[in-house]
Amino acid sequence: MITVNREEIESKRLEMxxxxxxxxxxxxxxxxxxQELDILLNHYNNLILIETRKYGNS
Incomplete structure (x- = not known):
């Protein structure tokens, strides 16, 4: 399972x-x-989408 957190994203952004x-x-x-940041952001967005679909919008 792919896991990405905001700290990883921010760290990569600062590095870039x-x-x-x-x-x-x-x-x-x-x-x-x-490109590495793009991958992290895409993974993060996909995880959010999965969670939203799993638990609904409320």
């Missing part, structure tokens, strides 16, 4: 911003961090 400051926003390193 630091990499971008050093290497630029279009560097391969920054893009790789951005």
């Amino acid at each position: 911003m630091e990499v971008a400051k050093v290497h630029g926003f279009t560097s391969e390193k920054t893009i790789k961090c951005s």
Whole structure:
């Protein structure tokens, strides 16, 4: 089972911003961090969607 928490997402976001400051926003390193962040966000959103469907909107 995939688990992702907000702290992981925030940590990856901060890492990406630091990499971008050093290497630029279009560097391969920054893009790789951005893609990793995208994966975390997609997993998190999928987990929220599953929980919403499981327990309803209330």
